[in-house]
Amino acid sequence: MEPSPIFVCLQCKKYLCSSPRRCYWCGQDVCSACGASVRVCPGCLTGAFFIETHDKDELLASVRLPCRRQGCFYSSTCPRLRRHEEECPHRVKLCPLRRRLGCPWQGESKNQLVRHCQRDHPERVISANCHMFQCFKFKERMGSGVKDHYYCFFDAFNEFFHVYQCFDYVESLIKLKVCFNGDRRRTNKFTFEICFADPFVDEDRLVFQAACQLVKDQEFYYVDFLKVPFSAFLRYCIGTHLFYKITINFA
Ligand SMILES: [Zn+2]
Ligand SMILES: [Zn+2]
Ligand SMILES: [Zn+2]
Ligand SMILES: [Zn+2]
Structure with a gap:
C-alpha cells in the first residue's frame, strides 16, 4: 500500500520529518533537507521559495505509516520511518548493473555488493x-x-x-x-x-x-x-x- 503523498517529500520521496518546507507558490511540501538544497520546486517548477511550516507536525507525529520495503511489517510515524527505511533489514541489495547487463545478483549488505562487483564485474x-x-x-x-x-x-x-x-x-x-x-x-x-x-x-x-x-x-x-x-x-x-x-x- 502506498502512503498518501502528503506524508512524503515531493523531491526525495522519503517520509517527511517534522517542520517540512512548503512551496510559497504551490503549497506543496518537501523535507527540510530538500528545502535547503533544491533550486526549483519539484511541484510547480517555479524558482524555489520555501517556508518552514508546522501545519503537519501534529499529523506527522501521530499517524503510523508502513515501511515501504517489501516483506517488512514495521510501522511508525514519519520521522522514525525515514530512518528505518534506510536501515530496514528487509532491504535487498540489487546489482547496479541489473538493467544494463541483466545481472540477477541479490544480496543483503553493502560488503556483499562490493565482493560481487569485484568478482563478477572486474x-x-x-x-x-x-x-x-x-x-x-x-x-x-x-x-x-x-x-x-x-x-x-x-x-x-x-x-x-x-x-x-x-x-x-x-x-x-x-x-x-x-x-x-x-x-x-x-x-x-x-x-x-x-x-x-x-x-x-x-x-x-x-x-x-x-x-x-x-x-x-x-x-x-x-x-x-x-x-x-x-x-x-x-x-x-x-x-x-x-x-x-x-x-x-x-x-
Ligand atoms: Zn526530501
Ligand atoms: Zn511549488
Ligand atoms: Zn522496514
Ligand atoms: Zn552484477
Missing part, C-alpha cells in the same frame, strides 16, 4: 581514485538524440564508489553522480570532480565538483546529478573525441 572496477575516460566520436553523436549510460566503480581510500555517467544527447549535457557505498556517517568526507583539459596548453582546465551521495537501496529515492552542458567543454574535444578525468577526493 572490468568495471577501477582501483584508483581517478581515471581518464574517453568518449569516442563525441561530436558525431551530438545530433543523435540518444542517451548513453555508463556505470562503473571506483575502489579507492579503502572504500567503494558507484560512478554513474550519462551522455544525454537529447538535453545536450553530461549527468554524473558518484555514490558512496560505505558507512553513511563518512559520506560527507568525499567529493568528486570531472575535469576537462587542453593537452597542449598547461593549466587550461575546466573542473566541476560535487559532493558524493550515499548509495540508495531502492529506486524510489530520487537522486540529484551533477549536470554539465556540452557547450561548457566543447572546446576541449580533440578532433571529434572527448577526453575527461573523474577524480574522487577525500576531504
Whole structure:
C-alpha cells in the first residue's frame, strides 16, 4: 500500500520529518533537507521559495505509516520511518548493473555488493581514485538524440564508489553522480570532480565538483546529478573525441 503523498517529500520521496518546507507558490511540501538544497520546486517548477511550516507536525507525529520495503511489517510515524527505511533489514541489495547487463545478483549488505562487483564485474572496477575516460566520436553523436549510460566503480581510500555517467544527447549535457557505498556517517568526507583539459596548453582546465551521495537501496529515492552542458567543454574535444578525468577526493 502506498502512503498518501502528503506524508512524503515531493523531491526525495522519503517520509517527511517534522517542520517540512512548503512551496510559497504551490503549497506543496518537501523535507527540510530538500528545502535547503533544491533550486526549483519539484511541484510547480517555479524558482524555489520555501517556508518552514508546522501545519503537519501534529499529523506527522501521530499517524503510523508502513515501511515501504517489501516483506517488512514495521510501522511508525514519519520521522522514525525515514530512518528505518534506510536501515530496514528487509532491504535487498540489487546489482547496479541489473538493467544494463541483466545481472540477477541479490544480496543483503553493502560488503556483499562490493565482493560481487569485484568478482563478477572486474572490468568495471577501477582501483584508483581517478581515471581518464574517453568518449569516442563525441561530436558525431551530438545530433543523435540518444542517451548513453555508463556505470562503473571506483575502489579507492579503502572504500567503494558507484560512478554513474550519462551522455544525454537529447538535453545536450553530461549527468554524473558518484555514490558512496560505505558507512553513511563518512559520506560527507568525499567529493568528486570531472575535469576537462587542453593537452597542449598547461593549466587550461575546466573542473566541476560535487559532493558524493550515499548509495540508495531502492529506486524510489530520487537522486540529484551533477549536470554539465556540452557547450561548457566543447572546446576541449580533440578532433571529434572527448577526453575527461573523474577524480574522487577525500576531504
Ligand atoms: Zn526530501
Ligand atoms: Zn511549488
Ligand atoms: Zn522496514
Ligand atoms: Zn552484477
